Amino acid sequence: MAGHIQDRWYRTSTAPDGSTTREKTERHGNGSRYRARYVGPDGTERSKAFPDRQKRLAEQWLAQIEADMSRGQYIDPAASKTTFRQYADRWIAAQTSNVASRATTETQLRLHAFPYLGSRPLASFQPSHIRAWVRQLQDAGLASSYQRSIFATVSAVLTAAVDDMLMPRNPCRSSSVTAPKPGGGRVVPWTADQTFAVRKALPPRYRAMVDLGAGCGLRQGEVFGLPVDAIGFLTGWLHVGLQIKVVKGRAFFAPPKGEKERDVPLPEQVGQALAQHMQHYPPVNVTLPWLKPDGPPLTRSLVFTGPRGNHVYRSNFNISPWKPALAEAGLIARPEGGAPLPSAREHGMHALRHFYASVLLDAGENIKALSNYLGHTDPGFTLRVYTHLMPSSESRTRSAVNSLYERASGSDDGPETAQAA
Secondary structure, three states, rough: OOOOEEEOEEEEEEEEOOEEEEEEOOOOOOOOOEEEEEEEOOOOEEEEEOOOOOOHHHHHHHHHHHHHHHHHHOOOOOHHOOHHHHHHHHHOOOOOOOOHHHHHHHHHHHOHHHHHOOOHHHHHOOOOHHHHHHHHHHHOOOHHHHHHHHHHHHHHHHHHHHHOOOOOHHHHHOOOOOOOOOOOOOOOOOHHHHHHHHHHOOHHHHHHHHHHHHHHHHHHHHHHOHHHHHHOOOOOEEEEEEEEEEOOOEEEOOHHHOOOOOOEOOOOHHHHHHHHHHHHOOOEEEEEEEEOOOOOEEEEEHHHHHOOOOOHHHOOOOOHHHHHHHOOOOOOOHHHHHOOOOOOOOOOHHHHHHHHHHHHHHHOOOHHHHHHHOOOOOOEEEEHHHHHOOHHHHHHHHHHHHHHHHHOOOOOOOOHHHHOO
């Protein structure tokens, strides 16, 4: 057995002749009679009290502790009382991901996990608690992709708690728990008319942004952080190695998403648009922290700046001029009575990347090249997002079968023969 059981109501005394007698202690009849004790893997003694007539239960408890230790499934009873929030806060602080990712994770947990799961001790988690919480996420009306991201974050925290031997298993991985399902909606890219209508509706100093998004597939932060020396007017290539990120309202320079720098073809028309833009709005040296809001200063000559000569502020740009341009192009409705323009998540600047992908696929570009140009880590992700935009697959199928039938129609074994049979 892993430890021993002390009877606190009786003690054994040894006489000079070696005989033993059993005597009552001063605790006799008061409190729990038995105390089961053992030494944990960390060398710390643990104990649990049991009342009179329950020595058998104390023995079973010690036997279970011994079995858990031998299987490597021992859970420290004291540590398992740690709440989900207490452990998650420590988990976030220990993450080595970039500051923006940590901020996103912290926000997800603070807004959508801590209010429901934060005060629950880790050892008390059951699959039913996760099922109820997932239902609350659904009832909150969050986007399915955001629900899946929150669920994945909570599951990662609980997996780490299992690894730290604070709970026996991750309830998020129980067979009775269904993770939020991915959204069923497909990407519907803008038409060329819609894309150029938005460009026309933007103030002149921002119009070339549309060319970069729709003609080179850059993300919004990559457009805002594009330095002059990244543009290869002579080589026909554009280097994407910098973006502007914002964490808690503070902007800083950072590598592209996933730290995946890339080179993308620079179409001649896009290069001309950028050259004309820089003639009218000369690049400006902008200094921002590097990698995190309190990082060392970095100065780059940016292609796009605001009217005051600083970098473009994402939140201000999205509200105005981007939304008014969407309304002018007919992509969102302009409310009556001067009310604010509605949110249009599907019509953010990311829509320009979807347009770029649709143009390349329609031209016959392969998925691997498109994935590289978009800065995706996995071409399989690119395929899953844009496979329905791949052109002519059904046309090729019809043409192949029609050609087969046309060749066979002149023979005795053609489709007419098959139909007659």
